[in-house]
Structure formats: structure tokens, C-alpha cells
Amino acid sequence: MTKTAAGRFFEDYAPGQLIRHAVPRTVTTGERALYHALYPARHALMSSDAFARACGLPASPLDDLAAFHVVFGKTVPDVSLNAVANLGYAEGRWLHPVWPGDTLRAESEVIGVKQNSNGKSGVVWVRTRGLNQDDVPVLEYVRWVMVRKGDLSAPAPETVIPDLAPAVDPSALVIPDGLDFTGYDFELAGEPYRWGDYEVGEIIDHVDGVTIEEAEHMMATRLWQNTAKVHFDATHRPDGRRLIYGGHVISMARALSFNGLANAQVIAGLNAGAHANPCFAGDTVRAWSEVLDKAPTSAPGVGAIRLRLVATKGEAGVLKDDAGKYLPDVLLDLDYWALMPL
Amino acid sequence: MTKTAAGRFFEDYAPGQLIRHAVPRTVTTGERALYHALYPARHALMSSDAFARACGLPASPLDDLAAFHVVFGKTVPDVSLNAVANLGYAEGRWLHPVWPGDTLRAESEVIGVKQNSNGKSGVVWVRTRGLNQDDVPVLEYVRWVMVRKGDLSAPAPETVIPDLAPAVDPSALVIPDGLDFTGYDFELAGEPYRWGDYEVGEIIDHVDGVTIEEAEHMMATRLWQNTAKVHFDATHRPDGRRLIYGGHVISMARALSFNGLANAQVIAGLNAGAHANPCFAGDTVRAWSEVLDKAPTSAPGVGAIRLRLVATKGEAGVLKDDAGKYLPDVLLDLDYWALMPL
Amino acid sequence: MTKTAAGRFFEDYAPGQLIRHAVPRTVTTGERALYHALYPARHALMSSDAFARACGLPASPLDDLAAFHVVFGKTVPDVSLNAVANLGYAEGRWLHPVWPGDTLRAESEVIGVKQNSNGKSGVVWVRTRGLNQDDVPVLEYVRWVMVRKGDLSAPAPETVIPDLAPAVDPSALVIPDGLDFTGYDFELAGEPYRWGDYEVGEIIDHVDGVTIEEAEHMMATRLWQNTAKVHFDATHRPDGRRLIYGGHVISMARALSFNGLANAQVIAGLNAGAHANPCFAGDTVRAWSEVLDKAPTSAPGVGAIRLRLVATKGEAGVLKDDAGKYLPDVLLDLDYWALMPL
Structure with missing residues (x-):
């Protein structure tokens, strides 16, 4: 009878699975204003179009963490609805600014599974990508969560633990196109x-x-x-x-x-x-x-x-x-x- | 002395009255973002411009209930400031999508009155219409409320009870122009x-x-x-x-x-x-x-x-x-x- | 070691100082929507683009007090982080409407100082101006605050008390360009x-x-x-x-x-x-x-x-x-x- 999603359990994940997450979201200056109302955010590049332009960007992008939260939120029904714990993040990179008016969606690939010795839960690793309306990736990251098993009699999968970098190599960081701090206004930014x-x-x-x-x-x-x-x-x-x-x-x-x-x-x-x-x-x-x-x-x-x-x-x-x-x-x-x- | 509106009392209403409600309101992506912050709203058509376009609409409209609340809110000072109870709704139809940037106003016609036997209050029926900046009706509905009498000695009006349909006939429902679900993406929408x-x-x-x-x-x-x-x-x-x-x-x-x-x-x-x-x-x-x-x-x-x-x-x-x-x-x-x- | 701003103390102010406040801010329809969610604001000119146009303005401006709060907020880290009390305002004028999309910044000039007889604090007067992205002043006001001394041994400065008008002369009020109430719709505005x-x-x-x-x-x-x-x-x-x-x-x-x-x-x-x-x-x-x-x-x-x-x-x-x-x-x-x- 039920049409309600119960979420995935540990035994529902297998390395190589691709999950296309639901509910794309258009983010606007409304989300931007709420971000500033909910957090004491003051970084000038995310506060002022004029400051952003002086730094080579066409306008003030949405806060990087707001983009992260939107993408992360999409993964919750598929990845962490039955999670016992959110264990870690790795290999996260912001790949393209998110501008008011952009529509974000998210996809994840299962890259690792390891059943716990208690047989009641396991760890699932996923690599998630956020994409905009032009299918341009805006960010990606790996996270791993402990997820309950739904059927305790399901067999343990072969353990696959992904090989994750201890830190993103700085040479792999993506700088927003045009970003130029040579004329940076420290006084306007708030600190010297x-x-x-x-x-x-x-x-x-x-x-x-x-x-x-x-x-x-x-x-x-x-x-x-x-x-x-x-x-x-x-x-x-x-x-x-x-x-x-x-x-x-x-x-x-x-x-x-x-x-x-x-x-x-x-x-x-x-x-x-x-x-x-x-x-x-x-x-x-x-x-x-x-x-x-x-x-x-x-x-x-x-x-x-x-x-x-x-x-x-x-x-x-x-x-x-x-x-x-x-x-x-x-x-x-x-x-x-x-x-x-x- | 007082310039403060006390609101209308039961004896102030008569069938046929037209009330043009105050304070038109421009709704924007700001209202849209707040709607998503206040409610766990996830219907894809109201969340994503890209999804809405794939369904034949020019963009993601404001949530239908947000439009309803804006119109309803305008009626409160004129209809329910002295209401004892909000008794019912009927014959509600959404007639045109509301887009960010639209300005909404509201009008009501009194379509029924019935004084209660206690002589202290009565029921008032109104048919309310919301209109956008081009005077296009965006929604209409009937609601009835119990309103206190201000002057208990006011004579009871002739009872007029409107003849309301038990439900909107589905043939009378207005489909947003262009809406086409033939290429609907169930995965992106979140359920099959x-x-x-x-x-x-x-x-x-x-x-x-x-x-x-x-x-x-x-x-x-x-x-x-x-x-x-x-x-x-x-x-x-x-x-x-x-x-x-x-x-x-x-x-x-x-x-x-x-x-x-x-x-x-x-x-x-x-x-x-x-x-x-x-x-x-x-x-x-x-x-x-x-x-x-x-x-x-x-x-x-x-x-x-x-x-x-x-x-x-x-x-x-x-x-x-x-x-x-x-x-x-x-x-x-x-x-x-x-x-x-x- | 510390890179954290402790704010200015009384002895850090001197008449004639110009303070260019940090963190310019682009205000949008998101800020506008939040203003309406946080306050029961209903003045029609700030609620409806259509009403504003009928009054000669190109669109509904941001609420005057929202503009004031944005400008005031910028002054806090420089003026009142160590304030004991916010003592007064004077000579405030709104000089230009603020439209969604404008970027505001703020500057203040110290126009008075007076050390208190206890030697532990003093009063500082500043004249603050808010400016938009075109450097057009949008508002200005004087405020004075009582600020703690950081170094109690700092000598008392020469007392300078600005000569402030008891009220803004009405002939000095700036009317928004184009404002015309000759066709004003009292019914739509909500009161006669x-x-x-x-x-x-x-x-x-x-x-x-x-x-x-x-x-x-x-x-x-x-x-x-x-x-x-x-x-x-x-x-x-x-x-x-x-x-x-x-x-x-x-x-x-x-x-x-x-x-x-x-x-x-x-x-x-x-x-x-x-x-x-x-x-x-x-x-x-x-x-x-x-x-x-x-x-x-x-x-x-x-x-x-x-x-x-x-x-x-x-x-x-x-x-x-x-x-x-x-x-x-x-x-x-x-x-x-x-x-x-x-």
C-alpha cells in the first residue's frame, strides 16, 4: 500500500551505483538573503555585487556553503535517511560559482561499502556532484555514512573501501573564472x-x-x-x-x-x-x-x-x-x- | 478620535457588497525562498525553473498556496478581523499561475448573511478573487466566517445562504497554459x-x-x-x-x-x-x-x-x-x- | 597574535576622522521579503510595484528603515562594538530611494567627543552616510554613543560637542524623484x-x-x-x-x-x-x-x-x-x- 519512501538501507547500496537525486532547485537572491539572515555571514565577495565585480567576477555568487547545503540536501533522501551517523567528508572541491537564478541538481556514485561486524549496519561511501542547469558541475565531494540494514539477513557485500586523499592537493583547487585579488580593497572587506x-x-x-x-x-x-x-x-x-x-x-x-x-x-x-x-x-x-x-x-x-x-x-x-x-x-x-x- | 480600523461587524455586511481589499503586494523570489524555508516544500514544479520549463511552463511559478495566502491575507482586515471562527471554504479555483514579480490584489463580494439565533453574531459568506497587475484573476474561492455583531441592537438582516457546489467539477478546473506532463521526469520529481x-x-x-x-x-x-x-x-x-x-x-x-x-x-x-x-x-x-x-x-x-x-x-x-x-x-x-x- | 577586531575605544576617536565602514551589501527582493516576514509592514508604496508606479516611482523601493538598518549595521564594528549605550539620533535624512539590486556601503565622520567625568568612558558623535553603487548618498544621520575607554590612562580629548538641529527643517526633506500623490488610491492603501x-x-x-x-x-x-x-x-x-x-x-x-x-x-x-x-x-x-x-x-x-x-x-x-x-x-x-x- 505505502507510497512513502522509507529510504535506502545498507543492503541497497553497491559500488558503481549511480543515484540521480530528486528535486532540482532554483536558487535566487531570496536564498541569498536568507543565508545572511540565518548566519552572521559578512565575507564581502558574497555580500556585494560591486565588491565581486572589483574582484573580476560578474556578480556576487551564492555563498559556497549555501551551494554545498543545496546539493547535500538533495542526497539526504537517497543517502542518509536511515543513517546512524555522518562519518566524514573528503575530496571536496567547488568547481564553478553558483549565481542567483541557477538551478541545481545532484548525482551520487556509490564508491564503497563495508558492513559492520555487528551485522546490523554498514558504512557507505558516495561521491556526490552538484550540477547547474547547463550540466556544469558546481561542486563535488565524497562523504561516508553509517547506514542501518533493513533486512538483517541480507548477506554482507564484498568490502570496498575507496582510496581517498588525506587532503585536496592545492594544485587541484579550481579558482572561479576571472577571480583577481590584485586590486583587493582590504578596508571595504573589513580586515587588513x-x-x-x-x-x-x-x-x-x-x-x-x-x-x-x-x-x-x-x-x-x-x-x-x-x-x-x-x-x-x-x-x-x-x-x-x-x-x-x-x-x-x-x-x-x-x-x-x-x-x-x-x-x-x-x-x-x-x-x-x-x-x-x-x-x-x-x-x-x-x-x-x-x-x-x-x-x-x-x-x-x-x-x-x-x-x-x-x-x-x-x-x-x-x-x-x-x-x-x-x-x-x-x-x-x-x-x-x-x-x-x- | 480614533483612526484605527476596528474591522467590520456582522451588521456591516450585506449581500451584493463589493469590497476592494487594501495593500497590493508584489511577490518575488524572496517570498518563494521564504516559502521553502518555512515549509518542507519539495514539489519539483515549484522548486525548479528547469523542471517547470520541461513541463511547458516559462518558469517555476510561486507555490499555489503562497498565492492563496497572499490573497487570503488581504481579506483579513475586511472579513475576519472580528471573526469568531473560520467556518469553511468552497468553489476554490486557481485560475492563472503567479510568477515572481507579479503584484497581487484582492476583491470580495458578500454573497450570503445569516444571523445566529443568539443575536450576537452571524455567518457571512464572501467570494474572493485574487488578481494580478494585469487584472487577470489568479484564483477565486468562497469562504464563510462567523462574525461578532458590533451593535447588538442592529436588526437581523434577511437570511441569504448561497448555493455552493459540494465540490468543484473537474471540468471547471483551469490548467496552467502550456502544462504538459508527457515528458515528465519521475526520477527528478522524487517518486515513481x-x-x-x-x-x-x-x-x-x-x-x-x-x-x-x-x-x-x-x-x-x-x-x-x-x-x-x-x-x-x-x-x-x-x-x-x-x-x-x-x-x-x-x-x-x-x-x-x-x-x-x-x-x-x-x-x-x-x-x-x-x-x-x-x-x-x-x-x-x-x-x-x-x-x-x-x-x-x-x-x-x-x-x-x-x-x-x-x-x-x-x-x-x-x-x-x-x-x-x-x-x-x-x-x-x-x-x-x-x-x-x- | 590576535587578528580579531576588538573595536574602537573612546580614545581612538577624534573629530574630523573619516571611517570607511566595511562590507558593502547588495540588497535584493530577498531582503524585501524578509522585511515583510519579520515586521507586519503593510505600507502600500513599499509593498507593491504597481502602487509605487501609480505614485510616480519606477518600482517599489526597499523600506526606508531597511535601508537605515543596512547602513547602521555597517557602522557597528567601528562605532558601537564597545558602546555602553546608544544615546541619540539627529539630522537624519533619506536622500535617495534604495531599489532591489542596489549595493550599499557606509562612511562616518567623527564630529564630536566628550569624555565622561568618571574617566572611564565618553560620548562620541558621528555623522554617517549610506551610499549606493553609484556613490549617490541614500541617507545620512548623526548618532551619538557612549563608548568605553580601552586605556583608562589615555588623556581626555578636547571636548567637541556638535551643534545639532532639534529637528530637520521640513524644507530640507528630500522627496523621492517623481513622487506624486495626486492620484493616490486611498482604498488600496488601506485607510481614508x-x-x-x-x-x-x-x-x-x-x-x-x-x-x-x-x-x-x-x-x-x-x-x-x-x-x-x-x-x-x-x-x-x-x-x-x-x-x-x-x-x-x-x-x-x-x-x-x-x-x-x-x-x-x-x-x-x-x-x-x-x-x-x-x-x-x-x-x-x-x-x-x-x-x-x-x-x-x-x-x-x-x-x-x-x-x-x-x-x-x-x-x-x-x-x-x-x-x-x-x-x-x-x-x-x-x-x-x-x-x-x-
Whole structure:
């Protein structure tokens, strides 16, 4: 009888499968305004058409993470509706700016499966691509999730674990066409610090905190058409709390990182990411960053900086305990490449 | 002294009156984005310009219910500011798509009045039309409300009860110009079920639930410029609770119905509707549908399906008690025509 | 080590300084829609392109206060991050409409400083201008704030107190190009009262109330890229409450004033303003207005009306106690010029 999608279970995935995700989405200046209302986003390139033009772009693109959330949201009904945990990200690259008016869709290829020893769940790796209305890829990334088995008697598949790069090689980063930071206006951007001012190992405490509200994280998560029940239904968990979409924490931390990294304008690569602990309404989220690496790029005046972005309810600069386990206050540990003026 | 509108009372209405409602409104991609942030709306035709073009439309129209809410909102100051209850809807038809950039206004004709036997209130029937900037009607519907008398000594008017159709005849449904579902992409739309797969009498449990927040229902209700005090002012009711605009529940239930009715893309007719019980913040809203009827249409590949859409805090499939009274968990019982691919 | 901006302290300001504020912002129909979702704004000129065209404008401009908030927000990191109190406004004028698609930036000149006798803080006066992408000024105003000293041993500067007009002279008000109210449609605008119907001294109780939510004031404040910590971080104050941005109260009161002042379409001047008491989530905000003055203008059919707009948690018409102190329920006392049809 049921016409309702129950989502895929672990035994439904096999390496080589191609999943064309449902519900393409046209993103507009409406999504852009909501992004600025939901997060304290201030990076000038994503705030001002005039600033973007002065940097060689035809207009201000949609925030890189908004594009990521839209693409990610499309994958949820096919990839993570029955997920126990979102385990990691790798090999993420932004390939083309998303402009207001673009229509995004998403496709994923299953690239790995490994049943857990308990026989009740397994890990699935997918490589997801977002494409615009002209079938131009706008971003791609690998993520892996732990998914429940629906039929516990289904045989374990042959284990396939993809060979993933520990980080995106900076030479593989894609710079938006035309991007040119040689005439960059630091005063208008909000901070004087250029690529050369950051040192590997440097820790930046972004100082500000935001207390999270239910209405806000649900609006964000719906805007990306992410359908995971735990984010919306207070009756879903025994404790009556709604689990906040990890992407909400990513965007909140990235926006907070303006204060100290105002010139890290473009997100170009996603090396790794862990949602270390769940986030709930009422939590006050803070952020800090660590400079992990730096690299030149081929674009005029543009350098790449590799950053660890940590969202925390606690203090800056501390991440794991002596056993290597994330401290309970840590919400997110994200490793990404950004583009800055030299 | 007062320049503040107190709203009309029962004795202020007479059959034949034409009310030209105030404050025209230009709707844009901003309203569209907010609709997707406030409701888990995923119907592809209202989500993607590219999908809409592949279905013969010039672009993705504003969600049919968003157009309804804008028109409805304009009528509130003139029709329901002193309403005791919103009693019903009938003969609703969507007549023309609303595109971002359109400006909507509304007009109502009083088509019936009946004073209650208690002499303190009465029922008023109005037929409302929404029109765009070119004076093209975009939708029309009848609703009736119970309105308080302002002057209890005002004489009872002659009773006029309009003769309303129990349902919109499917031959009267207006199909958007150009709509063609012959090349419909079911995979991209999210579900494989076509018009022929639904049987009259079939019940669909839409499974998902959303816990309602004050900030969200107030933002929605303001967005439609609905001014009814009970939605915004926690001091208005003795219990300190804000009554949620019934249209918020309609849109929430319709959006939840994606899961099982993803291909019921267009709302074309509103046959009836009852706000069975009030909804408050903290309620977790679920939805289920019953297939009431099916009919062909003249458009290529397009069938009409008549659906009962029920919003509930309880379980799917149950509606009324033995005495024919709505169960206390039931929030909404809506009867509408949608358009689906054959 | 720190790259995080701590904001300026009292000793960092000197008369004659020019501050070019960071992060230009393109405002769109997305910001417009959010404004209508966050406030019960219904003034027809800011709601409908068709209505605006009938009044001689090319389209519906962004709400005047939205433009003000965007410009104000840009000044916060440079002017009021270490402010103890926002003391006043003067000489505010809207100089050019802001249209969706415009990019706004802001500049301020320090025009006065006065160290407090306690030696720990001082008052700073700035004249701020907002400019669009063509460097056309869109608004200007003076505000003064009390700012903490960072270095208590810094010498007191020479006191400079600017000579500010008690109110903007109506002859200095700038009327939007083309504005013509001679064919004004009062029915569509929502109220029949014209400029001639208002008398100096008249009090208008706007009747409606809105209970304030955390999610809403934070979304508004972020939308204007206002970074003051107290609005977002519940751990910032000992009482765990987030202080609501005064501009949120201004926009809420102005929107509520539709009911009685629906035809006061355009805000043209800001004479003075006091945030009399703090506002917190859960407060139910009401508004009343007093007609302070009236003046003709040079534009066809357009009159100017000077209004006191009071936001209050209490009753209409009462403002101060016998000692001249604002009553504890009063949140805002704003003195502005609006443009109305004659």
C-alpha cells in the first residue's frame, strides 16, 4: 500500500551505483538573503555585487556553503535517511560559482561499502556532484555514512573501501573564472590581513558566539530541502530534542570566522570534516581556526590557505583529550581550503 | 478620535457588497525562498525553473498556496478581523499561475448573511478573487466566517445562504497554459507514482512530522500580511498562547504530503476545508491523505486527483468520532484537486 | 597574535576622522521579503510595484528603515562594538530611494567627543552616510554613543560637542524623484485619512501588539550585518538574556503604526530617537504616535507630517513620569518626518 519512501538501507547500496537525486532547485537572491539572515555571514565577495565585480567576477555568487547545503540536501533522501551517523567528508572541491537564478541538481556514485561486524549496519561511501542547469558541475565531494540494514539477513557485500586523499592537493583547487585579488580593497572587506600575514600553526579565536534557536536551524535545513526527520520532529528522539543539521553548525562557524579571517573569501576545497558532537537549540556556538597549510595559486593576487575550522561550546584552541577523542564541547572539526588575497 | 480600523461587524455586511481589499503586494523570489524555508516544500514544479520549463511552463511559478495566502491575507482586515471562527471554504479555483514579480490584489463580494439565533453574531459568506497587475484573476474561492455583531441592537438582516457546489467539477478546473506532463521526469520529481497508480479510497500516511515554532508561524503569517491579532499577541488570549493561522497548517500539511504525493504538482481546486481544532507552537504536525476522486483533463499527460488532506497531531487515517465530530488531534481537513502526470 | 577586531575605544576617536565602514551589501527582493516576514509592514508604496508606479516611482523601493538598518549595521564594528549605550539620533535624512539590486556601503565622520567625568568612558558623535553603487548618498544621520575607554590612562580629548538641529527643517526633506500623490488610491492603501485629517497634538493608538521571539530579532539583526555581541550570545549578559537591537523595535513600531497611519508612506527625516528601555524576547510590543508638526512640500499632492512614534509594553499616550524619566514600559521614543498624500 505505502507510497512513502522509507529510504535506502545498507543492503541497497553497491559500488558503481549511480543515484540521480530528486528535486532540482532554483536558487535566487531570496536564498541569498536568507543565508545572511540565518548566519552572521559578512565575507564581502558574497555580500556585494560591486565588491565581486572589483574582484573580476560578474556578480556576487551564492555563498559556497549555501551551494554545498543545496546539493547535500538533495542526497539526504537517497543517502542518509536511515543513517546512524555522518562519518566524514573528503575530496571536496567547488568547481564553478553558483549565481542567483541557477538551478541545481545532484548525482551520487556509490564508491564503497563495508558492513559492520555487528551485522546490523554498514558504512557507505558516495561521491556526490552538484550540477547547474547547463550540466556544469558546481561542486563535488565524497562523504561516508553509517547506514542501518533493513533486512538483517541480507548477506554482507564484498568490502570496498575507496582510496581517498588525506587532503585536496592545492594544485587541484579550481579558482572561479576571472577571480583577481590584485586590486583587493582590504578596508571595504573589513580586515587588513593578507595571505602573507597568516602562519602555519597559527590559532585564531573568532571570539563571537551565537545561541542557536529551533526556528532558525529548521528554516535553514528546510531551505536546503534536507528531509532528515530528526531535525524537525521533537517526538523523534526519546529526549524530545531536535538534532541540528551538521551543516547549520558548519555555516555558523564559517560565518563567525569572519572575525579574524574576513579575507578568506572563497571556499575552494573540503579536505575532511567531523561532526564531533551533536548540537541542540540553546547551545551557544563559538568558533576558532588553525592555519594548516598555505599554497600559491595561478590566479592573480590569490593565495590558498588550508584551515581547520572548529565549532565549539567551549574555549578556543582545544580539540581532543589525551586519548585523541574530541572534547565534549567540540561540535565540528572541518578542514578546508580557502582563497585569500596575497 | 480614533483612526484605527476596528474591522467590520456582522451588521456591516450585506449581500451584493463589493469590497476592494487594501495593500497590493508584489511577490518575488524572496517570498518563494521564504516559502521553502518555512515549509518542507519539495514539489519539483515549484522548486525548479528547469523542471517547470520541461513541463511547458516559462518558469517555476510561486507555490499555489503562497498565492492563496497572499490573497487570503488581504481579506483579513475586511472579513475576519472580528471573526469568531473560520467556518469553511468552497468553489476554490486557481485560475492563472503567479510568477515572481507579479503584484497581487484582492476583491470580495458578500454573497450570503445569516444571523445566529443568539443575536450576537452571524455567518457571512464572501467570494474572493485574487488578481494580478494585469487584472487577470489568479484564483477565486468562497469562504464563510462567523462574525461578532458590533451593535447588538442592529436588526437581523434577511437570511441569504448561497448555493455552493459540494465540490468543484473537474471540468471547471483551469490548467496552467502550456502544462504538459508527457515528458515528465519521475526520477527528478522524487517518486515513481503516476495518476494511474492512485485508487479512490486509498489512504497515504505521509509519515514525517514537524514541531511548530512561534517564530515560524508568525513570519509566515506576516509574510502574507495577515493582521489577525491572535496570531501575534501572546496577551490576547487568556491562556497566553498564540493561535496559529490555519493557512500555516495547510501549507505545512501540503508540504509534508510530498512524501507519497510528490507528483501531485499543482493545486487546481479547493472543494472544502475545515480547521478542525486550533494549532499552537509546540504541536508536532503530521499529515495523511485520502484519494477521493480522479478525473481526466484536457492537457497532455495531465490527470486530476481529488484529495482529502488531513493535518493531525495523532495517527493517520482517523478523522472523526462516532458522533461525527473531529477527533481532538485533527487540525485540518482539506478537500482539493491536484494535477498529476498520467 | 590576535587578528580579531576588538573595536574602537573612546580614545581612538577624534573629530574630523573619516571611517570607511566595511562590507558593502547588495540588497535584493530577498531582503524585501524578509522585511515583510519579520515586521507586519503593510505600507502600500513599499509593498507593491504597481502602487509605487501609480505614485510616480519606477518600482517599489526597499523600506526606508531597511535601508537605515543596512547602513547602521555597517557602522557597528567601528562605532558601537564597545558602546555602553546608544544615546541619540539627529539630522537624519533619506536622500535617495534604495531599489532591489542596489549595493550599499557606509562612511562616518567623527564630529564630536566628550569624555565622561568618571574617566572611564565618553560620548562620541558621528555623522554617517549610506551610499549606493553609484556613490549617490541614500541617507545620512548623526548618532551619538557612549563608548568605553580601552586605556583608562589615555588623556581626555578636547571636548567637541556638535551643534545639532532639534529637528530637520521640513524644507530640507528630500522627496523621492517623481513622487506624486495626486492620484493616490486611498482604498488600496488601506485607510481614508489624508494629511489634512491629522492635527498637531493628536494621539493615535495603533492597537495591535506583537510578542517578540529570539529567532526573529536575531535574523533581522544578522540581515543588517549588525555584529553587536549582546544580540546573539545568551552567555554575554549575567541574566542570560539577549538584548534586542533597537532597530528591531523601531521597525516593529513603524510597521504597527500602519493601523492609523497607513498613508504615512515614506520616511523622509529622523529628528531624534531614544531607546528608552531595553527590549527582550517575550515582550509584547505595542505602538502609539503623536502628531508633532505638519508642513507642505514641493511635490504634487505630498505633505510632510512630523510624528512621535512610541514603542511600549504598556498603554498608549503615556511616556514619562513626573520627573521627566521614561516610564519603564516605554521602549522607544522616535521623532521622524513622513510623507503623506494631501
